[in-house]
Amino acid sequence: MQVRIKALMGRPSLNESPAARRVREHSPVSLVLVYGVLCLHAVLTLFPLIWVIGNSFRSSNSILTSISLLPRHLDFSNYERLFTSTNIPLSFWNSVSITAVSLGLLLVVVVPLSFALTRFKFKFAEYILLFFTVAVLVPNVSVLPMTYVLFTKLGLMGTKYGIALVYATEQIPVSIFILTGFMRAIPAEIDEAATVDGASVWALFSRVILPLSRNGIATIMILAFVSIWNDYMTALLLLPDAQNRTLSVALAFAKTEYSVDYGMMAASIVFAVAPMVVGYLLLKKQLTTGITAGAVKG
Amino acid sequence: MGSLKFRWEVVLYIIPALLLYGIFFVLPFAQTIFFSFTSWNFFGHPAFVGLANYARLFTDGVYMAGLYRIGLWAVLAIVFKVGIALVLASLLRGKLRGRGFFETAFFIPVVISSAAISLLFTLLYDKDAGLINEVLRGVGLGKLATSWLSNSHTALFAVIAVPIWHTIGYFFVILLAAMHGVSPDLYDAAKIDGARGFRLFRSITVPSIMPALQVCIVLAISGALKSFDYVFVMTRGGPGTATQVPATWMYQTIFGSLEFGYGTAIATSIFLIGLCATLATRKVMAPSSY
Numbered sequence: 001m002q003v004r005i006k007a008l009m010g011r012p013s014l015n016e017s018p019a020a021r022r023v024r025e026h027s028p029v030s031l032v033l034v035y036g037v038l039c040l041h042a043v044l045t046l047f048p049l050i051w052v053i054g055n056s057f058r059s060s061n062s063i064l065t066s067i068s069l070l071p072r073h074l075d076f077s078n079y080e081r082l083f084t085s086t087n088i089p090l091s092f093w094n095s096v097s098i099t100a101v102s103l104g105l106l107l108v109v110v111v112p113l114s115f116a117l118t119r120f121k122f123k124f125a126e127y128i129l130l131f132f133t134v135a136v137l138v139p140n141v142s143v144l145p146m147t148y149v150l151f152t153k154l155g156l157m158g159t160k161y162g163i164a165l166v167y168a169t170e171q172i173p174v175s176i177f178i179l180t181g182f183m184r185a186i187p188a189e190i191d192e193a194a195t196v197d198g199a200s201v202w203a204l205f206s207r208v209i210l211p212l213s214r215n216g217i218a219t220i221m222i223l224a225f226v227s228i229w230n231d232y233m234t235a236l237l238l239l240p241d242a243q244n245r246t247l248s249v250a251l252a253f254a255k256t257e258y259s260v261d262y263g264m265m266a267a268s269i270v271f272a273v274a275p276m277v278v279g280y281l282l283l284k285k286q287l288t289t290g291i292t293a294g295a296v297k298g
Numbered sequence: 299m300g301s302l303k304f305r306w307e308v309v310l311y312i313i314p315a316l317l318l319y320g321i322f323f324v325l326p327f328a329q330t331i332f333f334s335f336t337s338w339n340f341f342g343h344p345a346f347v348g349l350a351n352y353a354r355l356f357t358d359g360v361y362m363a364g365l366y367r368i369g370l371w372a373v374l375a376i377v378f379k380v381g382i383a384l385v386l387a388s389l390l391r392g393k394l395r396g397r398g399f400f401e402t403a404f405f406i407p408v409v410i411s412s413a414a415i416s417l418l419f420t421l422l423y424d425k426d427a428g429l430i431n432e433v434l435r436g437v438g439l440g441k442l443a444t445s446w447l448s449n450s451h452t453a454l455f456a457v458i459a460v461p462i463w464h465t466i467g468y469f470f471v472i473l474l475a476a477m478h479g480v481s482p483d484l485y486d487a488a489k490i491d492g493a494r495g496f497r498l499f500r501s502i503t504v505p506s507i508m509p510a511l512q513v514c515i516v517l518a519i520s521g522a523l524k525s526f527d528y529v530f531v532m533t534r535g536g537p538g539t540a541t542q543v544p545a546t547w548m549y550q551t552i553f554g555s556l557e558f559g560y561g562t563a564i565a566t567s568i569f570l571i572g573l574c575a576t577l578a579t580r581k582v583m584a585p586s587s588y
Contacts, residue, residue, distance in 0.1 A: 030495065034389050038396075041386060042403045045467070049406070051429050052418055063427045109318055112311035119300035120308050128312065135323055137576065139524035141545045142569040145552045145561055146326035146333065149340070169322035172315060188301040201307050230411035232527045248413035252531045255417055262427045265417060272414045280409040281402070288405060292471050295513050 049273070055266035063262045078267035086257075087242065088268050091250035098160065098235075098246060099228045102167035106224055109168065110175045111217060115205050117176075118183040119191050129180060135173040141233065148237045156238075163238045167228045174294050175220040182216025183209065222283075222290030229276070247272050334563040339556045351563035361564065364544045365571075371458050371522035371543075372575075379462050380514045383469035388499050391477045401474070405467040412464065416531035419460045423447050423532075447533050450540040457541050460528050461521065469514045476510030477503060512583045519575045523568060544568050 055063050057074045082088055113132070117125050147166055148157075156162030186209065194204050210217075235246040245253070251272055258264040280287050334351055338344035355361050386404060390397050407415065422429045425445035434443045446456040484502050493501060504511070526545035529535060535542035535550065542550075544564055552561030 034394070035396075037385065038389060038400050041382070041466075042400060044463075045403055045407060048418060048422055048429065048463075052421065055421070055427075060427075105318075109315040113315040116308045116311035117300075120302045120304050121300055122304035122308075125300075132315070132319060135319075135327075137573055138323075138327060138569055139520065139572060141524045141526050141548070142565040143323065143326045143330060145548070145558070145565060146329040147322065149329070149558070150322070150326050165318065166322050169318050172319050172323070176315075191300065191302050195302060201305060201311075205311070226409065230413075232411065232413045232531070236530075248411045251411075251413045251417050255420055255531065262421060262424070265421055269414055269418050269421075273410050273418075276409045276411075277406055280406065284402060284405075287409065288471055291408060291468070292475065295472055295517065 049277075052266045052269050055263060056270045058263055058266075060260065060262045060264070063266075075263075078263040079271075081264060082267045082271060086254075086264075086268070087245065088247070088250055088254065088271060090243065091245045091247045092271070094160070094244060095229060095247040098164060098167070099225060101161050102164040102171075102228050103221060103224055105164050105168040106171050106175060107217070107221070110172060110179060110220070111210065111213070112205065114176060114179040114183050114213075115209050118180050118186075119188075119204070119209065129176065132176045133173050136177070140170055144233060144237055147234075151238055158241055158244075160239070160244045163235065166234055166238060167231070170234070171220075171224040171227065175224060178220050178223070178293050179213065179216050182219070183213055186212050218286065219290050219293050222286055223294045226287070226291055227294070330562045330565050333558055334566045335559075337557075337559040340558055344559065347559065351560045352567070354560060355563060355567060360539050360542050360547055361544060363539065364542050364547050367454060367541070368522045368525065368543050370454075371525065372519045374458055375462060375518040375522050376515055379466055379469055379518055380511065383466050383473050383514065384504075384511070386466075386470050387473040387477055388503055390474060391503070401471075404470050407464050408467045408471075410464075412461070412527040413531055415460060415464050416528050419456075419463075420447065420532055423456055448537050450537045453533055453537060453540045457529055457532055460532070461525065464528075465521070469517070472510050472514060473507060476507035480506040508583060512579060515583070516576050516579050519579065520572050523572045523575065 056078055057076070059075055059077065062075075117129050151157045151162065151166075154162075156165070190208060190212075191204060194208050199208070230248065231246070232248040232252065235249045236252070239245060239249065251268060254265060254268045258268070333344060335346060335348060336344035337347045337350075386400075390400055421427065423446035425431060425443070428446070430446065431440075431443035434440060444452060446452045480503065484506065485498060488498055488502050524545055525543055526549070529541055529543055529546050530549070533541045535546045545568060548561050548564040548568070551557050551564060
């Protein structure tokens with residue numbers, strides 16, 4: 001697993017590689033074929049998204065009566081109603097705040113743990129690491145019903161931020177795995193130099209290792225952000241109150257609440273999808289690296 | 299494992315994570331396994347029933363059909379998801395004008411939530427307003443237009459197509475990164491020997507990226523096995539039980555009929571089958587990967 005992850009992560013740019021520069025094996029005929037396949041897949045990938053954007057600017061009536069990719073005139077009424085009379089904007093802010101709290105919690109527990117496991121020599125370090133990472137083999141669906149029971153027993157059901165405890169926990173295994181990989185690459189001489197100078201454990205952590213692990217921390221934060229933001233099942237079970245719904249859950253409810261209101265559904269989808277796609281286009285490299293770093297989670 | 303001498307204050311760096319993980323993962327996971335041997339309806343006390351819940355799995359028609367469906371799902375995911383991603387990655391392995399655009403475009407769906415994608419496809423599959431039926435009518439095949447998700451003949455395949463569409467880009471990026479890790483010398487040597495096109499793909503590319511292919515296959519299988527979101531949002535297992543899979547059936551058993559004992563047995567079976575499938579894939583593909 002270690003080797004695999006390094007192969008994935010140690011490659012910040014997909015655009016430049018020795019292979020790319022040297023290999024050239026396309027004849028004109030095969031080039032047409034290659035572009036044909038690539039364009040076909042690009043169309044299959046992008047067309048549904050463009051179609052739904054187009055529909056979000058049309059009334060349900062016009063969607064039902066005519067077929068066109070681009071609306072003849074932009075009708076903003078779906079968006080107007082989305083912002084004034086649905087709980088989609090509220091659920092967007094719920095997602096923002098819940099994700100932020102969860103990421104904060106994850107950071108607070110996972111960075112010190114990785115630090116302790118990679119800088120100090122003690123008997124159980126390897127076992128503790130194994131204990132934390134073995135959960136990648138357990139799918140969330142298998143644990144969530146009992147998490148639901150636990151939440152009820154602890155009185156966390158109905159609170160808005162209780163779910164952050166579960167989100168952070170769900171991200172611990174992959175995060176530890178990736179972050180200890182990063183921290184191991186920091187040479188041990190640095191620790192010794194710092195402690196010889198009399199630095200305390202806290203100083204070593206906060207002034208030396210933490211700054212040096214920035215890239216690793218960024219990677220686990222991106223990965224955790226995407227999986228928490230996009231989660232559906234955990235939020236469905238642990239946030240039963242309508243005013244606490246996250247964006248994913250609110251979207252799924254939109255299906256029944258606006259069942260024949262096609263324009264409204266399209267607008268909700270665009271509202272939910274646009275920030276992620278824009279964010280991806282801005283932070284393409286980091287996001288791609290971050291998300292694929294999670295490939296260990298089987 | 300580090301090199302500094304252990305000090306007691308280091309424990310303070312471990313305890314927060316240990317507490318969180320212990321309470322919100324280890325405890326519910328242990329309870330899941332414990333309750334799978336009991337009969338419990340959330341109120342009252344759980345009664346120990348031995349292996350009865352597990353025996354019931356084999357006689358539960360919906361569960362067994364669900365297993366068949368995720369088996370089919372996994373096979374289709376491997377064939378199409380891994381297959382298409384492999385083709386796309388090998389086409390974009392070399393130098394090609396517009397490569398950046400294709401890479402960007404292919405990965406876009408991956409950043410979108412499965413709930414949003416499921417809602418998008420609910421619209422796409424719609425009988426009256428859906429893109430697919432519009433296209434069919436447009437090319438004169440209006441007879442084929444149907445309500446894809448509520449027609450019991452098409453619902454399962456319509457559902458399975460969605461995660462495939464959603465995550466091809468993810469596999470594409472994993473495989474492309476692996477291909478970029480292959481030494482160009484290998485290709486040069488093969489080309490001196492006269493290998494071109496498909497031959498290079500078969501003899502150099504595929505064997506060199508076996509570990510990444512293995513990751514993709516394991517992910518495709520486990521993704522199918524634990525699938526919940528797409529099914530739950532698009533069909534809730536319907537029409538009838540035509541798209542019911544173990545995870546949605548577990549949800550129904552626990553939160554619909556309050557059978558926590560049987561439901562946790564389904565949950566445990568999802569975990570165990572996933573574990574076996576992962577180990578089996580590693581074993582089968584082992585010689586070339588490690």
